[in-house]
Amino acid sequence: MITVVGWDGQEFSARAVDKLREATLVVGPDAVLGQLRLSAPTAADGALLEVLDDHFEHGEGPAVVVAEGDPGFFGVVRTLRAHGLKPEVVPAISLITRAFARAGLNWEDALVVAPSGPGQIDRVVNACRAHPKVALLVAPGVGPGEIARELAPTTPRALIVCEDLGGPDERVTHSRMGEATTRPWKDPDVVLVLDPLHQPKEPGWLAGAQPGPAEWALPFEGALPPEVRAFILAKLGPRLGDLVWDVGAGEGEIAVECARMGAAVVAVERAEESCARLRANVLRHGVKVA
Known part of the structure; x- marks a missing residue:
């Protein structure tokens, strides 16, 4: 019926x-x-x-x-x-299929987010920080300008803004973040948020967000024993959409683990020698940490 x-x-x-x-x-x-x-x-x-x-x-x-x-x-x-x-x-x-087609990009490795309104912008932005390819279905208060303002300046991303997809005024614009915050947008449907420096790995078997790590408490030569790190991770419960601040991050034992579980991570460390080792650990494990 x-x-x-x-x-x-x-x-x-x-x-x-x-x-x-x-x-x-x-x-x-x-x-x-x-x-x-x-x-x-x-x-x-x-x-x-x-x-x-x-x-x-x-x-x-x-x-x-x-x-x-x-x-x-x-x-x-x-x-x-x-x-x-x-x-x-x-x-x-779907709008997502059309957006990636208009951009000439594959999208089996993309994360799709569909907020209901401005109250969910934090989780959307954190997903964009942690994931290199995100498709945002635009909602009131969560569009190209808002996303660009929240990501800058710590998370450089390229934006592809798709307006009036399938309609008479269809327009697909490659935009820098600064431009996205100042120009007027007419009926944006989808925003593709892309990490221009990301090097894709071999093709996966799962579409969208990848599964979590196979193990916790990786072997690190840091100050925290693996059992202590496993306990901290269990209490934090980092996941996609979360933002974790690791203040006094040392060599990044906790920061790297949280990023592996899908959270957006900001690591703060004042000792330059520790920062160098932290950067090396981030690169070695292929995660995103600001």
């Missing part, structure tokens, strides 16, 4: 067209519905669940929800299933 149809700016598939013709109600964003010539009644998706509940309560026939891109990827399918609805899904190309 309910079908979710993805729309990416291109013509609908024959299957999607059939579902739209059969529908007695079509719900979706105003900007998308305005471009479709539909005979069925339409409704904005601001009160999606209430509209659908009212429709089905009166038994008024099949409904279609139109969503941008692949609705099963950070999309409306999760919302509907959590409400007890089991939709049929006709997907389109």
Whole structure:
């Protein structure tokens, strides 16, 4: 009784067209519905669940929800299933797929983040610090300017800003961080946050974030015994999205371990000889530490 149809700016598939013709109600964003010539009644998706509940309560026939891109990827399918609805899904190309295609980049090794709003910007920025290739689905208060301001100056990144993907004003811009904070952006959909100095390793078997380390408490010639480091790591619980400050970092025993577990790490050490060994350990283990 309910079908979710993805729309990416291109013509609908024959299957999607059939579902739209059969529908007695079509719900979706105003900007998308305005471009479709539909005979069925339409409704904005601001009160999606209430509209659908009212429709089905009166038994008024099949409904279609139109969503941008692949609705099963950070999309409306999760919302509907959590409400007890089991939709049929006709997907389109997701914004993430389109963004990487427009940039000419592979993306099986990319981390995708989809914040709900400005309250999650810290975790998003920490993920960008720790991971060399991040795709950000833009949300209110979490866009190219905000990300660039938070990353500068300790974490240099290249930004690829994708605006109005699939629309008439589509634009893909390679931007420096300073530029990203000052120029006006029009309807950014996705920001690719890339570490220009990262050297990719051999192809992996897992898409997105890589699994955690196989062991804790690596052999170090530092001051902390392995058992003490293992205890500290267990208490800290560093993970992707966290920011760890290691003050008095020594040779980086804790900083390196936290970075291996996915956290963003800032190491502070005043002894120059220790800093040199800390840098060497960071490079040896291939992790990101500021």
